[in-house]
Amino acid sequence: MNTEERAAAALRTPLDYAKAACDSLMEKFTPEELPPAGRWHYHQGIFLQGMLQVWKRTGDDAYFEYPKRYVDHLVDEDGNLLFARDELDSIMPGLLLLALDERTGDRRYRIAADKLRGLFRTLNTTSQGAYWHKDKYPYQMWLDGLYMGGVFALQYASRYGDAELAPMVLEWEKRMRGHMSDEATGLLYHAWDESRKAPWSDPNTGNSPEFWGRSLGWYGMALADFLDALPAEHPGRPALAAALGRFVDALVRFQDEASGLWYQVVDKGDRADNWLETSCTSLFVYAIAGAAKHGCAGEDRLEAARRGYRGLIERLRTDDGGRLVVPDICIGTSAGDYRNYVTRPVSDNDLHGVGAFVLACVAMEALGER
Numbered sequence: 001m002n003t004e005e006r007a008a009a010a011l012r013t014p015l016d017y018a019k020a021a022c023d024s025l026m027e028k029f030t031p032e033e034l035p036p037a038g039r040w041h042y043h044q045g046i047f048l049q050g051m052l053q054v055w056k057r058t059g060d061d062a063y064f065e066y067p068k069r070y071v072d073h074l075v076d077e078d079g080n081l082l083f084a085r086d087e088l089d090s091i092m093p094g095l096l097l098l099a100l101d102e103r104t105g106d107r108r109y110r111i112a113a114d115k116l117r118g119l120f121r122t123l124n125t126t127s128q129g130a131y132w133h134k135d136k137y138p139y140q141m142w143l144d145g146l147y148m149g150g151v152f153a154l155q156y157a158s159r160y161g162d163a164e165l166a167p168m169v170l171e172w173e174k175r176m177r178g179h180m181s182d183e184a185t186g187l188l189y190h191a192w193d194e195s196r197k198a199p200w201s202d203p204n205t206g207n208s209p210e211f212w213g214r215s216l217g218w219y220g221m222a223l224a225d226f227l228d229a230l231p232a233e234h235p236g237r238p239a240l241a242a243a244l245g246r247f248v249d250a251l252v253r254f255q256d257e258a259s260g261l262w263y264q265v266v267d268k269g270d271r272a273d274n275w276l277e278t279s280c281t282s283l284f285v286y287a288i289a290g291a292a293k294h295g296c297a298g299e300d301r302l303e304a305a306r307r308g309y310r311g312l313i314e315r316l317r318t319d320d321g322g323r324l325v326v327p328d329i330c331i332g333t334s335a336g337d338y339r340n341y342v343t344r345p346v347s348d349n350d351l352h353g354v355g356a357f358v359l360a361c362v363a364m365e366a367l368g369e370r
Contacts, residue, residue, distance in 0.1 A: 017313065017357075018054050021326060023323070023324070024354075030069075031067070031070035032069065034070060035351065042089045042092040042148055043332075043350075045092045045094075046351065046355035050354070050362065052099050057365060071096050075108055075109070077108060079112045085119065085122070086136075087135065088145040088149040089145075090119070091116050091119060091148055091153075092151070095151065097110075097113040101159075117162070117165075120153065120165070126141060126175075127194065129168075130171075130176065131145060131172065139195040140194075141180070142192075142215065143218055143219040147221055151222060153169050154169055158231075166234070166236065173223070173240070173243075179207070185253075186246055186249060187254075187267065188211070188216060190210060190211070190215040191207070192207050200336050210336075210337065210338055212265060212335075213263065213264050213265070216266060217283025220247055220251070224290025224294070227241060227244065244290070245291060247287070248301050251284050252288075252301055256311075260311025260312075261308065261311045262281050263277065264330060264341055264342060268338070275342065277346075278326060279330060282308075282356035283359075285308040285360040285364065286359050288301055292305070302367070308360075325348050325349055330345075331345050
């Protein structure tokens with residue numbers, strides 16, 4: 001048995017795969033070197049958030065200390081950190097701060113988290129109060145942003161008793177769903193421009209023209225995580241659960257039957273230049289598993305998550321050192337037309353793709369999948 005065969009034989013459960021994906025990048029990069037090195041960034045944030053979920057499932061402190069080193073490299077002893085103050089993406093790694101504060105009680109993590117929470121008072125918004133994705137994208141609301149800011153907001157509210165945040169997040173999601181949903185497919189467009197000035201913006205609706213996989217994945221994961229964060233008696237839960245259920249129903253219509261994966265442009269799998277993409281598939285698996293956990297998706301929908309998970313496992317490979325490789329990950333991508341999406345480069349072990357895969361594996365493990 002060669003190195004690759006031995007590595008594959010050791011992987012049996014979703015948690016095994018999650019650990020192997022983490023181990024692969026831990027071996028390649030120190031926490032301080034994770035790309036883009038030296039930045040407080042959601043690429044590192046999503047990967048390390050996945051790693052923390054592995055730590056919670058295994059109790060292995062190696063998966064806690066590695067994210068802690070990343071944070072400690074960027075947050076000083078007084079809770080100061082450098083971050084982009086004009087975008088929602090900066091907020092997402094704050095999930096790491098909440099976990100570190102809970103485990104250690106070190107005051108600097110709470111201080112840093114408070115700085116990120118403060119962005120919700122200063123970020124620009126549409127006329128209805130929904131957040132611009134970044135200042136360089138004025139008047140634009142992107143699906144990605146709901147995950148980047150909303151999950152931190154609800155977890156912060158739950159941990160520290162901030163009563164302003166849950167109503168804000170729920171109204172934000174409602175505005176997003178109202179503007180960006182497509183009645184025919186049940187999917188949501190990647191972006192919406194209130195000003196109608198973006199080159200991709202439909203002059204009537206303001207929406208971008210396509211259903212991009214990873215943006216839809218961020219949205220679905222946000223809904224699942226919102227349900228995790230809200231109290232059982234919260235009045236906003238029924239609307240969120242219904243939205244997640246409808247979203248999952250829409251997704252399964254576009255799953256590739258042969259592979260179990262989903263396409264880069266989700267509803268156009270019949271086009272020769274479209275391609276199957278692993279990060280969106282991972283996020284969809286996570287969202288469907290979350291919907292099943294919260295009772296808004298039945299066994300038939302959960303079977304779609306199982307097919308997606310198996311499809312991901314079949315795409316994996318190992319490198320010459322026996323380290324796991326997650327392939328076919330679209331690099332970071334802005335809103336645009338069909339050609340914009342299908343011509344984007346793909347990469348192996350891109351952090352936000354690996355992070356999405358790890359989270360999908362942990363979600364399937366939690367449902368008892370083997």
